[in-house]
Amino acid sequence: MSWSELALNGRILVVDDAMENIQILHAALQDAHEVLFALDGSRALDLAQAQRPDLILLDAVMPGMDGYAVLQALRAAPETSGIPVIFVTALTSPEDETRALDAGAADFISKPVNAAVVRARVRTQLTVKRQADALRAMSLTDSLTGVANRRAFSERIDNEWRRCGRAALPMALILADIDHFKLYNDHYGHQAGDACLEQVARAFCRAANRAQDLVARYGGEEFAILLPETDACGARCVAQRVLDELAALGIAHAVSPTSALLTSSMGIAALVPDHRTQTSATLIRAADGALYQAKADGRNRYCMAPDAPAGQPGNGAA
Numbered sequence: 001m002s003w004s005e006l007a008l009n010g011r012i013l014v015v016d017d018a019m020e021n022i023q024i025l026h027a028a029l030q031d032a033h034e035v036l037f038a039l040d041g042s043r044a045l046d047l048a049q050a051q052r053p054d055l056i057l058l059d060a061v062m063p064g065m066d067g068y069a070v071l072q073a074l075r076a077a078p079e080t081s082g083i084p085v086i087f088v089t090a091l092t093s094p095e096d097e098t099r100a101l102d103a104g105a106a107d108f109i110s111k112p113v114n115a116a117v118v119r120a121r122v123r124t125q126l127t128v129k130r131q132a133d134a135l136r137a138m139s140l141t142d143s144l145t146g147v148a149n150r151r152a153f154s155e156r157i158d159n160e161w162r163r164c165g166r167a168a169l170p171m172a173l174i175l176a177d178i179d180h181f182k183l184y185n186d187h188y189g190h191q192a193g194d195a196c197l198e199q200v201a202r203a204f205c206r207a208a209n210r211a212q213d214l215v216a217r218y219g220g221e222e223f224a225i226l227l228p229e230t231d232a233c234g235a236r237c238v239a240q241r242v243l244d245e246l247a248a249l250g251i252a253h254a255v256s257p258t259s260a261l262l263t264s265s266m267g268i269a270a271l272v273p274d275h276r277t278q279t280s281a282t283l284i285r286a287a288d289g290a291l292y293q294a295k296a297d298g299r300n301r302y303c304m305a306p307d308a309p310a311g312q313p314g315n316g317a318a
């Protein structure tokens, strides 16, 4: 599919206090796009949050919250800051245009609008948006396994740390390290090692299957499983499923001192974030310490960080 084809079917939010202007833009765009509309700034912000349009056509002059204030509010919220905005306005002086572009507008269309020009400008902005989205997705994905990469993990854990902290919800982290992977590579070869990592990543995804769970490749043969809104008990369940999934895969590891099959060790930490005095590094450190303990205790098991608030430290051996 070409980039211009990708620009089709985008969801567009039209914001204007005059219904007849909305109707004109709707008529120009409805064949190729889903068109939403709002008659004032506050409704526009609600719709942008709830529906995440691909593009916003925004009237600059409106009673109450004007276009510039709407744009500022869109940029301030992480969920809407990446949505491109085209100003559509009767204000046509170079100063007005410059002000809109300085405020973060992607483009500027003068009223009265020409339907062909609107369609062309919209196509351009949607194409740029899709390209930016694809690049961002690529920059957050591990190319070998297809799961999130370390950068994506760092972004998510910080967001979840704050979100769960504000809501006083628990969150858990499992750090998993494949056992004796150096020996695996040495014995079966690096390509087989890569194929093994892909299989293991898929097994982790099957074990952590809630919408908000995140499986990430944390390092070479180390994975992180982030479990928002999950306490120590829930995290233990997921870790046990990881052990079961790996056992079910049955990947031979003929030279492992631990088992004839490929295994993983895991460290689990779970807590209710104290986001005012601590950072997410607290959780990572605790999970890392528990992983070290799981390795020391004989591998092929999970170990709970000792300061987990939801119960006594627990170990699970397969």
Ligand SMILES: Nc1nc2c(ncn2[C@@H]2O[C@H](COP(=O)(O)OP(=O)(O)OP(=O)(O)O)[C@@H](O)[C@H]2O)c(=O)[nH]1
Pocket: 144, 177, 178, 179, 180, 181, 182, 183, 185, 189, 190, 191, 192, 193, 194, 197, 219, 220, 221, 295, 299
């Ligand atoms: N095939 C492959 N191997 C990798 C990749 N990333 C890291 N590794 C290998 O993973 C191995 C990790 O080895 P170590 O850190 O010594 O750990 P280990 O052999 O798993 O031993 P324990 O963790 O103590 O059980 C190294 O041989 C790395 O080369 C990768 O992308 N592909």
